[in-house]
Amino acid sequence: MTSGVNAKSYDGVVLCAPITIPYRRYSTNSAHWWIGRALHELVKRAKIKPKDIDGFAVSSFTVGPDTAIGLTQHFGLSPRWLEHIPFGGASGVIAIRRAARAVQTGDAEIVACVGADTNHVDSFRKTLSTFSRFAQDAVYPYGSGGANSSFALITKNYMNMYGAKREDFGKLCVAQRDNALSIPYAMMKKKLTLDEYMAARPIADPIHLFDCVMPCAGAEALIVCREDTAKSLGLPFVRILSTIERHNAFTNDPVQMRGGWAMDIDTLWSAAGMKPADIDFVETYDDYPVIVMMQIEDLGFCKKGEGPDFVRSHNFANDGTFPHNTSGGQLSVGQAGAGGGYIGLTEAMRQLIGEPIGTKIADAKTGLVSGFGMINYDRGLSSCAAILARA
Template sequence: MTSSDTYQGLAVTTPVSLMFGRFSDAATPLLYARTLKELLAQSGLQKDDVDGLAVSSFSLDPDPAIALSRSLGLSLRWFQDVNLGGASGGIALNRAARAVAAGDADIVACIAADNNLETGFQDLVRDFSVASRDGVYPYGAGGPTSVFALLTKQYMQETGATREDFAALCAGQRENAKTVPHAVFNEPLSPEEYLASRMIAEPLCLYDCVMPVSGAEAFLVMSEERAQALGLSYARVLSSIEAHNTHGDEASPLSGGWATGRDRLFANAGLGPDDIDIIQTYDDYPAVSILQLEELGFLPSGKGASQLATSTHWQQKHNTSGGQLSCGQAGAAGGYLGLVEAIRQLTGQAGAWQRANVRHALVSGYGMVVYDRCLATCATILAAQESL
């Protein structure tokens, strides 16, 4: 059985994005309750119809994730705690789709939600992992931005990428966000403003750094038959890959692992990079997006930054809601944001920022910087319902 066979007849539907502000002291389970309520309202389902749940959060402590089944009053046949940060969305979808295909669940709600207390992010990064606590955090206590500053600097050294390239990417994404209601930042950002902004960890300035917020992203996975019976617009899963600690023995952190699964990803989808209409990359920092676009074969290796910077075509098709750099980082480090946006675009629900003729979307993720790089990598190709 090929990957594409596995996903036959499966629908991903009901994109939900809820923003609760930069800071919120609402308990995370309450954010889950509001998000589930929204999924049910938009889908016409009853709570008892949901028999599978995938959750992604960094702010549930001291509760284990399964405590949500009790607090939400859900009796489940299938449950997954997919706490993989920026790779959570694609991996939750992959596992939920396989569960529905196997008959382990009929309707899976996939939800990523986090509150953001005023000291929440600081508390998270201070003790994110033993390796980070002992070997990274004491060196300036800059959090993940320190690690990604070094990664970005190395990328610039090896490729000749410039801050002007990153300025163009950030300004372009901000342009994409101007009509997106759940964006935190949707006012214009000029490259000049970017270049004049204060440094956080050189070469990363204020506008390079994603802002943690309180919020949630969610979607439903079910059979196409069920989605049609409910009258829901849906997207289809064509192919999905994940990889973890792929190049762990290499000193350089610049290879994330997408390239090792890229050929399989496209082959299982029966598509190539030129067939993809929109791409959502995980953009906690600009260089991370560029690494994904290069490894996945959309941009030539080492030249992605300059090509992206000079192309309005790329601005139109990449991170169409403005990405995390505009929408903020909510729910397991924003790991669902690109996927929810792709579902929205493929089902024609993006409102004023809807792109025309979106038939195929690729979403990639990158998460869990426990020391000098992220350990979880994923990519998923989705198709519009009518692209059969």
């Protein structure tokens, strides 16, 4: 099932100034501090003043009770366009999608998009206990540790339906660890072997230790603006070829086996004037490897149910046949809360402007970034993707 919406192009709008505030396992600083650091680095990188930021989009789980509006006073901003985007791993693509339209219509000229969270010793538990009304009423009171049990259900269902094995998920995790070894702030700093992956302690069958992201503190940020603005500031930039966004897709599936990407891939590829074989690297949202496999299928790189065979027949390292999560993704760098929804975007931007923090993808001209977020018991509610191109 796909849609064929005739999407308006993003001509004239670009992404620039990718910023990462290096991650920490735990932090005594607030989410506000991390967002402030990101904004400071954006201003410094773009050589602008805070008053020049007239659009602001923010995603954070730990900034409460504030939302984007409260942060404007906190940071001395006076934007004429504002978005609070609480969609977890889908936040980054949705932020650039909405900010780009704001720039196109003249509602803003320079939009700062930020995803950031802190991680106190006890903050992850508190986040889980108040994540959603569903979590408060029907999951957390019964002893669920959060997303692990939900993704165990989704993973087991996928394995039963399509014949995926733990070794297949392990191949993805091992490749991402190799990609992360050149990232100085990665939480996981040691090489991972498939034997170590297979022998890791169980968390919630069939989920084991290295299937799970490590919560941490950090921030990711970027600027959305007009191409002529980026040129006037001397900033290298990336073009947006197409985007898609879908929420609460395939509600009749008893357990999630696909996401909203599958409803909109025709729009994604046709608007970009491309096909999957044209993409040089892919950045998927990777809170658990089963979701990576679903995205590979639902984004058109193989048919539904062929994800396991696709994984077995490809090399996912940065110099492999299918460069994937080229910085190591969340599974090896860490999950800085809602910042996890931006990690693929900032990494893709760096690869396309030729300034990666880690290993460079040779002659990268196009990249696909996809997002996934807001898990309830048996499914995630938000999915999105963007195709980006080198200027």
